Amino acid sequence: MRVGHNPHKDQLLPEDTFTHQVVIPVHIPQQDGYFKDSLQVLQRCLESLLLTSHSATFITVVNNGSDAVTTQFLTQLWAQGKIHELIHTTAIGKVNALLKGIVGHRHPLLTLADSDVLFLPGWQQATHEVFLAFPKAGVVGIVPQYRLFLQHCSNVLFDLFASNQLRFIPVHDPLSIEKFHQSLGWGPSNPVHGQLTLGVESPSGFTAYVGSGHFVATYKRSLFDSIHSFTDYKMGGTSETYLDELAWRKNTWRLTTYANFAYHMGNVYEPWMNDIKFVQEQALLPAIPEVPLSTASAISILVKHKLFKKILKIRVVKTWFYRNKGLTKAQATSY
Numbered sequence: 571m572r573v574g575h576n577p578h579k580d581q582l583l584p585e586d587t588f589t590h591q592v593v594i595p596v597h598i599p600q601q602d603g604y605f606k607d608s609l610q611v612l613q614r615c616l617e618s619l620l621l622t623s624h625s626a627t628f629i630t631v632v633n634n635g636s637d638a639v640t641t642q643f644l645t646q647l648w649a650q651g652k653i654h655e656l657i658h659t660t661a662i663g664k665v666n667a668l669l670k671g672i673v674g675h676r677h678p679l680l681t682l683a684d685s686d687v688l689f690l691p692g693w694q695q696a697t698h699e700v701f702l703a704f705p706k707a708g709v710v711g712i713v714p715q716y717r718l719f720l721q722h723c724s725n726v727l728f729d730l731f732a733s734n735q736l737r738f739i740p741v742h743d744p745l746s747i748e749k750f751h752q753s754l755g756w757g758p759s760n761p762v763h764g765q766l767t768l769g770v771e772s773p774s775g776f777t778a779y780v781g782s783g784h785f786v787a788t789y790k791r792s793l794f795d796s797i798h799s800f801t802d803y804k805m806g807g808t809s810e811t812y813l814d815e816l817a818w819r820k821n822t823w824r825l826t827t828y829a830n831f832a833y834h835m836g837n838v839y840e841p842w843m844n845d846i847k848f849v850q851e852q853a854l855l856p857a858i859p860e861v862p863l864s865t866a867s868a869i870s871i872l873v874k875h876k877l878f879k880k881i882l883k884i885r886v887v888k889t890w891f892y893r894n895k896g897l898t899k900a901q902a903t904s905y
Contacts, residue, residue, distance in 0.1 A: 586676060586677065587626060588626050588627065588628040588677050589626045589627075589677060589678055589679065589854075589855070589857060590623075590624075590626060590627045590628070590677055590678070590679045590680075590681065590694065590788075590855075591627070591628045591629075591630060591675055591677040591679070591680050591681070591791075592619060592623065592627060592628070592629050592630065592680075592681040592683060593630045593631075593632065593668055593671035593672060593680065593681070593682050593683070594615070594616075594619075594629075594630070594631050594632070594671075594683050594684070594685050594687075595631075595632045595634045595664050595667035595668055595671070595684075595685065596612060596631055596632065596633055596634055596636055596640065596644065596685045597634040597635055597636060597661060597664070597667075597685075598612065598636045598637060598639075598640040598685075599635060599636060599637055599661065600637055601637065601639055604837055605837065606837075607837060607838050607839040608685075608686075608837055609639065609640055609643065610839045611685070611686050611835045611836070611837065611839055611843075612640070612643075612685050612686070613643070614688060614835065614839070614843055615683075615685055615686060615687055615688060615689075615835065616631075616647065616652075616653070617848075618687075618688050618689040618690070618846070618848060619683075619687075619689050620652060621691075621848035621849070621850055622689045622690065622691050622692070622693055622694070622848060623689075623694060624694060624853060624854050624855060625854065626854055626855075627694070628654050628655070628675070628677055629652075629653045629654050629655070630653070630654065630655040630656075630657065630671040630675075631644055631647075631648075631653050631655070631656050631657070631671075632657045632659060632667040632668070632670050632671045633656060633657065633658045633659065634659055634661055634662060634663075634664070634667040635659065635660050635661025635662070641658070644656055655671070657670050657671060664810075665810060665812065665813065668682055668813075672794055675791075676791065677791060678790070678791050678857065678858055678860070679697075679701075679788055679789070679790065679791065679858060680788065680789045680790075680791050680794070681697075681786065681787070681788040681789075682784070682786070682787060682788075682789065682813070683785075683786040683787075684785055684786065684834075686834060686835040686836055686837065687785065687786045687832050687833075687834065687835070688832060688833040688834075688835050688843060688846060689786075689831070689832050690712075690830070690831045690832055690833070690846065691848060691849060692831060693712045693827075693831035693832060694855060695853075695855065696712065696827040696829065696831050697710050697712060697788045697827065697831075698855045698856070698858065699776065699827075700776075700778050700825055700826075700827055701788075701790075701858045702856075702858065702859075703772040703774065703776035703778070704770070704772055704776075704778065704823065704825060705859070705861050706729075706821075706822055706823045706861075707778075707790075707822060707823050707824075707825050708789065708790050708793055708816065708817035708820055708822025708823060708824065708863070709782050709787050709788070709789050709790075709793075709816065709817045709822070709823075709824045709825070710778075710782065710787065710788045710825050710826065710827065711781075711782030711783050711785075711786065711787040711788075711824075711825070711826035711827070712786060712787070712788075712826065712827050712830070712831035712832050713746075713750055713783060713785060713786060713826070713830060713831070713832050713833075713834070714741070714742070714743070714746070714747050714750075714767075714779050714826050714827070714828075714829075714830055715747060715750060715751070715781075715783050715826075716747060716751065716759050716763040716764070716767070717763060717767065717781075718767075718779060718780065718781025718782060718783065718824075718826060719767070719768040719779075719780035719781040720781070721781055721814065721824075722781075722814045722815060722817065722818060722824060723780055723781045723818075723823070723824055724818070724874050724875045724878055724879045724882075725818045725821065725823065725866075725870075725874045725875065726770070726780050726781075726823045726824070726825075727780070727878070727882065728873070728874045728878050729823075730770060735770050735771050735772070735773075736768065736769075736770050736780070736895060737768070737769065737771075737895045737896045738766045738767065738768055738769070738892070738895050738896035738897050739766065739767065739768075739769035739771075739777065739896075740765065740766060741764055741765055741766065741767055742828050742829050742830070743829060743830045744764045744765070746830035746833075747764060747830070748764060749833065750830075750833070750834050753833075753834040753835070753836050754834065754836075760904060760905065762897075762901050762904060762905055763905070766896070766897065766901065767779055767780075768780045768781075768895065769828070770823075770825065777828045778825040778826060778827060778828055779825065779826040779827075779828065780823075780824075780825060780826075781824050781825070781826060782817075782824040782825060782826045783826075784810050784813050784814060785834060786832050789816065789817075790822070790858070790863070792820070792860070792863050793816045793817065793820050793822070793863070794816070795863075818866060818874070818875060819865065819866050819871075820863040820864070820865060820866065821863065821864055821865075821866050821870070822863065833846075888902075889902045889903060892905055
């Protein structure tokens with residue numbers, strides 16, 4: 571039976587002092603084979619996050635079916651107050667684990683990151699600057715990659731088709747992009763991809779790349795107002811398409827910082843990962859102005875993400891578009 575009155579009944583939650591949440595799913599089922607170095611990689615990932623995040627950052631780790639050794643490590647971090655929330659699940663898949671960490675919070679910005687991200691100093695500041703410069707930004711990545719504008723960015727290309735704000739710009743840090751692609755085991759790319767990529771410039775002259783990966787990216791929380799509840803894949807498949815489509819389904823853009831602010835460590839720990847030096851981040855950042863988001867209409871999706879996308883794939887149209895945005899004829903033909 572119940573005796574007395576629960577003192578928390580009908581009480582509002584206290585005002586939230588956090589402005590940014592980071593969610594990291596962790597799946598290390600064993601300490602050998604493919605996962606031999608994964609715990610060491612995870613330790614470096616979380617160390618870099620803790621040292622490069624401001625004090626209003628709420629850190630959530632979802633233990634997605636990891637072994638006892640990893641679970642003990644994560645539990646110790648939580649007990650020490652180094653991470654704010656630790657969720658234990660069975661192995662339910664990467665995106666399902668991310669969804670577990672997202673619900674129940676209302677922080678304006680939400681970073682979703684793999685457990686092998688090495689965060690670099692200044693990543694939060696750079697992310698904020700992109701959101702402030704481009705009110706239409708819904709997702710901001712911090713790892714530039716080749717030709718990201720071809721992935722789920724038809725609305726950006728459509729919106730800025732006739733604008734001088736959209737043009738090919740020099741790649742800021744070709745070595746970092748090449749390093750990222752090498753870390754995934756991808757072969758050499760077209761040399762032009764490492765020299766020029768499609769960027770967007772704000773009216774104030776601030777520059778960002780068009781497109782974003784999902785290895786690590788920051789989302790406006792309002793993109794998750796209507797949250798997906800379940801995906802069928804452990805990794806890959808169509809599971810991450812849900813995250814990729816969030817921006818354009820809410821009429822927002824996917825962008826990436828002009829400079830590189832994270833590295834991909836993978837599953838093998840290497841000496842260079844110890845060479846990155848960190849200084850504890852102290853400065854709080856201004857709030858991102860809230861811009862009401864609207865769901866893209868069926869007509870908008872048809873025009874921007876089906877018809878326009880198909881038209882841009884026509885070779886002569888694509889070449890003309892690339893040249894119009896700053897490439898030479900030879901570059902446009904081979905890009």
